[in-house]
Each structure stands twice: as structure tokens, then as C-alpha cells.
Amino acid sequence: MNAWNTAQSADFRGPLDVTRAATAVLDAQDLVIGWSAAAEELLGYTPDDIIGLPLETFLPPAADLGPAGRRPRPALSGSEARTARHRDGRLLQVAMTTCPVAGKGTESARVLVAAELDGVRSWQSRQAMLHGLATQSPVGLATYDADLRLTWFNAAYGLEIGVPLRELLGSRADELYPKGMFVTEGYPRSLEEVMGYVLETGESILDLHFVGRPPTDPDTEHVWSCSYYRLQDAQGKVLGVCEDAFDITDRYQAQRRLNLLVEAGGRIGTTLDMTVTAREITEVAVPAFATAVTVDLSWAVLEGAEPDHVSGTVPPMLRAASRSASWPDPGEPEAPYRVDYPPGSPQYRSLSSGGMVHDENTMVVPLRVGGSPLGLVTFVRSRHSAVFDSGEIDLADELVTRTAACIDNARRFARERSASLALQRDLLPQHLPTQSAVDLAYRYLPSDDRSGVGGDWFDVIGLSGARVGLVVGDVVGHGLQAAATMGRLRTTVRALAQLDLPPDELLSRLDDLVGQTAEDQATALGPDVALSDDMAIGVTCLYAIYDPVSRLCTMARAGHLPPAIVDTEGALTFPDLPAGPPLGLGGLPFESLEVELPVGSLIALFTDGLVEARDRDIDVGLGVLGQVLSDNRRPLEELCDRALTELLPAATAPDDTALLLVRTRELDTQQVAEWELPAEPAAVGRARELATGQLRDWDLEELSYTTELVVSELVTNAVRHASGPLHLRLLRDLTLLTEVSDTGHTSPHLRHSASDDEGGRGLFIVAQLVQRWGTRYTPFGKTIWTEQAFPPDYPGAPRPVG
Numbered sequence: 001m002n003a004w005n006t007a008q009s010a011d012f013r014g015p016l017d018v019t020r021a022a023t024a025v026l027d028a029q030d031l032v033i034g035w036s037a038a039a040e041e042l043l044g045y046t047p048d049d050i051i052g053l054p055l056e057t058f059l060p061p062a063a064d065l066g067p068a069g070r071r072p073r074p075a076l077s078g079s080e081a082r083t084a085r086h087r088d089g090r091l092l093q094v095a096m097t098t099c100p101v102a103g104k105g106t107e108s109a110r111v112l113v114a115a116e117l118d119g120v121r122s123w124q125s126r127q128a129m130l131h132g133l134a135t136q137s138p139v140g141l142a143t144y145d146a147d148l149r150l151t152w153f154n155a156a157y158g159l160e161i162g163v164p165l166r167e168l169l170g171s172r173a174d175e176l177y178p179k180g181m182f183v184t185e186g187y188p189r190s191l192e193e194v195m196g197y198v199l200e201t202g203e204s205i206l207d208l209h210f211v212g213r214p215p216t217d218p219d220t221e222h223v224w225s226c227s228y229y230r231l232q233d234a235q236g237k238v239l240g241v242c243e244d245a246f247d248i249t250d251r252y253q254a255q256r257r258l259n260l261l262v263e264a265g266g267r268i269g270t271t272l273d274m275t276v277t278a279r280e281i282t283e284v285a286v287p288a289f290a291t292a293v294t295v296d297l298s299w300a301v302l303e304g305a306e307p308d309h310v311s312g313t314v315p316p317m318l319r320a321a322s323r324s325a326s327w328p329d330p331g332e333p334e335a336p337y338r339v340d341y342p343p344g345s346p347q348y349r350s351l352s353s354g355g356m357v358h359d360e361n362t363m364v365v366p367l368r369v370g371g372s373p374l375g376l377v378t379f380v381r382s383r384h385s386a387v388f389d390s391g392e393i394d395l396a397d398e399l400v401t402r403t404a405a406c407i408d409n410a411r412r413f414a415r416e417r418s419a420s421l422a423l424q425r426d427l428l429p430q431h432l433p434t435q436s437a438v439d440l441a442y443r444y445l446p447s448d449d450r451s452g453v454g455g456d457w458f459d460v461i462g463l464s465g466a467r468v469g470l471v472v473g474d475v476v477g478h479g480l481q482a483a484a485t486m487g488r489l490r491t492t493v494r495a496l497a498q499l500d501l502p503p504d505e506l507l508s509r510l511d512d513l514v515g516q517t518a519e520d521q522a523t524a525l526g527p528d529v530a531l532s533d534d535m536a537i538g539v540t541c542l543y544a545i546y547d548p549v550s551r552l553c554t555m556a557r558a559g560h561l562p563p564a565i566v567d568t569e570g571a572l573t574f575p576d577l578p579a580g581p582p583l584g585l586g587g588l589p590f591e592s593l594e595v596e597l598p599v600g601s602l603i604a605l606f607t608d609g610l611v612e613a614r615d616r617d618i619d620v621g622l623g624v625l626g627q628v629l630s631d632n633r634r635p636l637e638e639l640c641d642r643a644l645t646e647l648l649p650a651a652t653a654p655d656d657t658a659l660l661l662v663r664t665r666e667l668d669t670q671q672v673a674e675w676e677l678p679a680e681p682a683a684v685g686r687a688r689e690l691a692t693g694q695l696r697d698w699d700l701e702e703l704s705y706t707t708e709l710v711v712s713e714l715v716t717n718a719v720r721h722a723s724g725p726l727h728l729r730l731l732r733d734l735t736l737l738t739e740v741s742d743t744g745h746t747s748p749h750l751r752h753s754a755s756d757d758e759g760g761r762g763l764f765i766v767a768q769l770v771q772r773w774g775t776r777y778t779p780f781g782k783t784i785w786t787e788q789a790f791p792p793d794y795p796g797a798p799r800p801v802g
Contacts (some may be wrong), residue, residue, distance in 0.1 A: 020038065145240040
């Protein structure tokens with residue numbers, strides 16, 4: 001609809017203006033002597049019909065009869081509403097007014113002006129509306145001409161700007177608010193740009209948010225909702241632009257505070273790191289809420305301890321985060337450092353009183369949880385910014401309350417993580433002893449702060465016969481429960497390994513133990529309680545035994561990744577090792593695989609945290625690990641570092657990471673002597689001769705007496721209790737190892753013989769003479785072994801080949 005679609009809508013003269021209303025001229029006797037075209041249109045009488053007739057022809061009296069039966073004359077005075085009669089007899093409600101005719105000889109003549117009453121009342125309403133907009137409306141109105149210079153403003157606009165209209169006439173819009181700007185996205189920033197666009201295109205713009213400082217309140221930023229539309233006359237000529245503006249500062253600030261709280265809910269507390277959480281509140285609050293923000297935490301809190309602040313004292317505080325709108329991007333955050341507050345400062349007063357302190361443009365809010373003080377957050381505004389009002393004080397309190405809860409959660413997590421790490425460090429190998437069978441290197445990397453401590457472990461166990469046991473395992477879950485479970489399993493594996501169990505049997509026994517532990521845990525919790533995320537719900541393990549004499553490696557796994565094996569030429573293989581179920585699930589048996597390895601082969605045992613990631617498939621990780629290990633000639637320590645650098649460049653991961661690298665060796669032929677003997681009494685003497693002769697060749701005659709006794713006892717027992725050929729083997733390694741193997745499966749037992757017993761003392765005597773002794777079973781029988789230390793001055797055995 002065109003704004004100028006009717007002449008009446010553009011006419012401010014009103015319905016009773018003589019130039020447009022129905023007009024009649026009356027003489028002194030109220031006879032009609034003049035009649036306008038508008039009067040003919042309104043009442044239907046033509047001039048010929050009405051001129052000369054009395055006024056009551058179309059304007060009946062107020063009452064039908066007057067005194068003495070005469071009709072009263074239709075008296076008229078001023079403006080009033082009357083009932084008029086149309087020529088066709090219809091009655092019309094009209095508004096009319098009279099005024100005398102100016103001029104000599106016309107003193108008694110009057111002009112009567114009339115219009116339909118509804119039209120007059122509508123016009124009066126519009127006039128009242130216009131008057132209200134100009135004098136009473138809370139919306140500021142202003143008009144600018146085609147050159148964008150001020151021509152008029154209403155009372156609300158004048159009250160806001162505080163200067164009379166006559167002093168500002170002709171001013172440009174940007175001169176009234178020189179530092180103001182529009183903040184609505186997608187629109188120009190300046191007043192003149194916006195009004196120029198409206199003036200040029202005729203397109204109205206609604207609800208633009210303008211930020212500026214009014215002359216009547218120069219210290220406070222206000223926000224207005226502004227709308228603009230073009231002004232033009234009835235012929236379409238552009239006259240200028242009208243602006244209406246409504247101060248929405250309170251609503252805008254309330255919305256901004258709500259938005260800030262919503263943003264804070266999503267950005268504060270994203271990690272379980274106290275310094276990161278402290279930094280997050282500074283990022284949220286600057287510059288949206290304050291010019292500068294600092295967060296200071298108690299030293300005890302940063303250490304994960306319970307806050308122990310005594311009221312009225314000022315505990316040592318550390319600056320955990322700071323940010324300012326006037327400083328450049330701080331970049332990498334610096335470590336927390338101590339801050340001291342002078343007496344009388346807002347921070348000192350807040351710590352002493354335990355409450356909030358509001359001092360001009362500075363506000364200090366204590367970080368508290370359950371009444372326990374954690375630290376302080378200081379909000380500062382520049383001198384040119386507004387002071388904090390009551391709504392902003394409440395907002396600061398809400399921000400700090402949320403931050404305090406997140407920091408306390410992080411503190412509790414830090415305390416638990418510290419305890420878990422300490423437990424984990426104590427449970428993992430502190431030092432792996434040197435082994436003749438292999439060279440080794442290892443790395444262990446705890447999981448990141450978000451996931452918590454896990455249950456990965458590794459171990460290297462020295463076994464009889466110069467063999468070595470290699471272990472790597474992973475307890476599913478995180479937290480103290482996972483770390484404690486890992487410790488129990490590592491201890492159990494070491495104990496079972498000392499029994500010289502083959503890998504598949506060791507895993508079977510370990511599976512029984514884990515299954516019993518899970519069952520006991522479920523029974524203790526009850527049928528309706530599920531295991532929490534940080535409880536172990538499954539364990540994977542890989543166990544391998546390497547023999548440096550035969551160069552055989554026997555391995556078995558329980559749901560774990562197979563090892564990576566790289567030969568001396570750099571060829572990588574992942575043995576087709578039967579997977580087996582994870583420990584604790586039961587069901588399928590475990591199977592071993594035996595492979596012969598060339599001297600200098602590289603074996604890598606690892607957990608899935610090394611090769612698996614959220615953004616990387618495990619096959620890709622295995623490929624990267626293979627590329628690193630293919631350069632087998634490099635030192636093991638260097639290979640460990642390169643593997644972590646390539647696979648975990650951030651030095652952190654959601655899961656623990658364990659990597660154990662070993663390079664195989666072989667005992668020199670000069671270190672091994674072995675013989676096959678018949679299972680007959682004469683073999684005892686022959687065994688003693690062979691043993692003492694070999695010790696003579698090794699310059700170990702000092703051990704001959706003890707070795708003769710050991711060999712005599714072990715071979716005698718084998719002859720008496722076993723059948724088939726016997727095997728005697730001497731190994732000159734870190735100690736002197738003596739082994740006697742037979743086809744029997746009955747293990748000798750150490751016992752104390754009575755005084756009248758004829759036998760049973762031999763093994764007891766052997767146990768007193770040697771460092772260690774034991775039994776291990778083979779597919780073809782058993783082996784009894786002993787270890788003896790070399791004499792103090794003995795130079796030692798040659799280093800194994802590697």
C-alpha cells in the first residue's frame with residue numbers, strides 16, 4: 001500500500017477546515033445564503049434546493065417542540081456534534097462549528113462548517129497520536145533532511161541528548177554520537193552510512209543495535225534499538241529520513257549476561273586441569289565483561305591438597321592465569337608464580353574477610369566451594385569503562401561459582417591422579433637388570449590428564465638356563481582400581497614365571513586369577529551394582545620366553561596385540577600368534593607359538609595406546625611402528641624415542657603407552673657344555689668327571705667340589721627315579737648353571753630327614769651349597785637346575801654374541 005494513496009492521509013488541515021469541509025453561509029435569520037460543493041456532497045442538497053431556506057431544513061432542532069408549541073430555532077455556538085438530515089431523509093451524525101463572516105455589512109452573517117462526526121473523531125485521534133509522539137512517547141524520534149542534517153526531534157530524544165533543538169538544527173547524525181557505532185552484524189557501522197542507504201534505496205531498516213554514549217551520560221555505554229525509513233511528500237519527492245530509537249540498554253545487558261553465562265557453561269571446565277580452568281574464565285570474561293581478569297589460587301589447592309585457610313589470615317597465593325584486553329595475546333601460558341598483596345588492597349581485604357570486595361572499577365570475588373576458599377578472581381575495568389552495577393556483580397558471582405566448582409573437581413582429580421601415578425610408578429619396574437639373553441630398552445608414557453592413570457605394564461624376568469621372560473599387559477580401565485589391578489597381575493606373573501611355566505600355561509593360571517578377582521568384586525558389590533568405568537573389566541597380556549642357547553622364542557597372548565619382529569636385514573613380521581581371549585573371560589584355551597630367531601633380531605612388545613588413536617586406525621599405527629623399527633641397526637634407545645615421536649607427537653594420549661624393545665643374543669659355544677648319559681649308576685661318576693674337566697677348562701676349579709656334589713646328587717636322583725637317557729649341561733653365564741634333565745615328571749622335594757633315615761639329605765645339602773635351585777618341565781620330562789656364584793676374582797664369562 002502506497003503511503004500517499006489518498007489526499008486525506010496527507011492532509012493535516014482536518015475535516016473542519018473550510019477548504020475541504022461542507023460549508024454553508026447563514027444570514028441573521030439563519031437562512032442559507034451560501035452552499036458549497038462539499039455541502040452538497042455531504043447532505044445531498046444542491047444550491048438551488050437549499051439557498052433561501054432556513055437552517056432547520058437540514059439541521060433539526062435539539063427538540064421537536066419548543067415553548068407555546070413553537071419549534072425552537074437550531075441555536076449554534078462554537079463547535080459541537082449534531083444530527084443533520086440528508087435530502088433523502090437520512091439522519092447523519094456530524095461535527096460542526098460556526099464563525100462570523102469578516103467584512104463590512106456582514107456582521108450578522110455566519111459561516112457553518114460541518115463534516116461527518118466519525119471522520120472528525122478519527123482525525124482528532126491521529127492528532128492526539130502525533131502530539132503524543134512529539135511530547136510523551138518514550139521512543140526517541142528525529143527527522144533529517146535529504147542532506148542528513150537534523151530538522152526536528154521529539155521530547156524523548158531531546159531529553160536524552162540534553163540540548164535544545166535550536167542549538168542542534170542542521171547537525172549531522174555522526175556529530176551527535178561521534179564515537180557510536182552499530183553492532184548488528186551485516187549492516188554498516190556508522191549512522192550516516194545507514195541513513196544514506198535508506199535515503200537512496202527507500203528500504204526501511206528495523207531494529208539495528210547502536211552502541212554509544214549520550215551527552216547526558218558520557219561515562220556509560222548505552223544501546224538503542226534503531227529503525228529508519230524514508231520521508232517523502234504526496235508527489236513522492238524525497239524529503240529526508242526519520243529515525244526512531246529506543247534505549248534497550250537494560251535488556252541488552254541482561255541478554256549479554258545470559259549469553260556470557262551460556263558461553264561460560266560451554267568453555268569453563270573443559271579439562272581437569274586447574275590452570276587451564278583458570279585460564280578459561282579469563283578468556284570468557286575479557287573483554288566481554290572486564291578489561292582485565294586475574295585468577296590466583298592457593299598453593300595447597302594447586303598441589304591437590306584440601307584448602308586449609310584460617311579466617312583472618314592471608315595464605316600464600318599463586319597467579320594461575322591473567323588476561324587483559326590491552327595486552328597482546330599471551331601465547332604459551334607461563335607457570336604459576338607467587339603473588340603478594342599489600343595490606344589494604346582489595347585482594348588482601350577479600351582474603352582477610354573471606355567475602356567479595358567491590359572497589360570502584362575493581363571487583364574481587366573469592367573462589368569458594370562448600371565454604372572452603374580456593375583462591376580469588378579479580379575483575380578490573382579501565383577508567384573509561386562503567387563501574388560494575390548490581391546485575392554485573394551477580395553475574396561475576398555466578399561465573400566464579402561455576403569456576404570454583406570446576407577447579408575443585410580438577411583439584412580432586414589431581415589428588416587422585418597424583419596418588420595413582422605414585423602407585424603406578426611404585427608398581428612398575430624401577431630398574432630392569434642386565435640380561436645375557438637380550439639387550440633391552442623401554443618407554444612408559446602415562447595417559448593424559450583427562451583419561452586418568454591406566455593399567456599398562458611391562459616386565460623383563462630372568463629365568464633359569466640364561467633364558468629371559470618378556471611381558472607386556474594392559475588392564476582395561478583407568479584410575480586407582482586399574483593401577484592396583486596392574487600391580488597384582490605384575491606380581492603374579494613374576495611369581496608364576498619363576499615356576500618356569502610355559503607361556504600358554506602361565507596365561508591359563510593368570511586367567512583363573514583374574515576371573516576369580518572379577519567374580520569376588522561382583523559378589524561384593526551385589527547383583528544390582530554395575531562395575532564403574534575405572535574398574536578393570538578385562539586384561540590383555542603377552543608373555544614370551546627367549547632362550548639364548550637355542551635361539552628359540554616361545555610366546556602366547558591373551559587378547560593382546562602380537563609382537564613385532566624385525567630380523568637383521570630389516571624385514572618386519574607380526575607372528576601369526578593365536579590371539580586367545582582376554583584374561584578373566586574364560587572359555588578358549590591359550591596356545592603357544594615357537595619361532596627361531598637369528599642373533600640380533602629385534603622384538604617389540606607394546607600396548608595399544610602406542611598404535612591406536614581416535615583419528616588413526618590401528619593398522620596405520622602398526623605400519624608407522626614397522627617403518628621405525630625396520631632400521632634395526634640403530635641403538636634401541638634411539639628407536640624407542642623415534643617410535644614415540646612418530647606415533648605420539650603430542651607426547652600425550654588418551655591411554656597409557658608401554659613399549660619394550662629387546663635385541664636377541666646367543667651364548668657363545670665356549671659358554672655351553674652338554675652331554676648325554678645313560679640312565680645307569682655308572683653315569684654318576686662319568687658326570688662328575690665331565691663336570692670337573694669342564695670347570696678346569698673354564699678356570700673354575702674353585703667350584704669343582706661343590707659342583708661334583710651337585711652333579712652327583714642330581715644325576716643319582718635321575719638314575720633312581722627316572723628312565724631314558726640323561727642330559728647334563730653346564731652354562732657359564734652371569735653365574736655357573738648346572739642342569740640335569742631326564743624323562744621323568746616327578747619333581748624332587750626338599751625335606752628334612754630324620755636321624756635314622758637312610759636318604760633324603762642330598763637335595764637339602766645341595767640347597768645349602770648353591771644360590772638357587774629349581775625345576776622346570778619340558779614336553780619330554782623335567783630339568784633340575786642350580787646356580788652358583790663365581791669366585792670374587794673370576795673375570796667373568798665372555799659377553800654373549802649379539
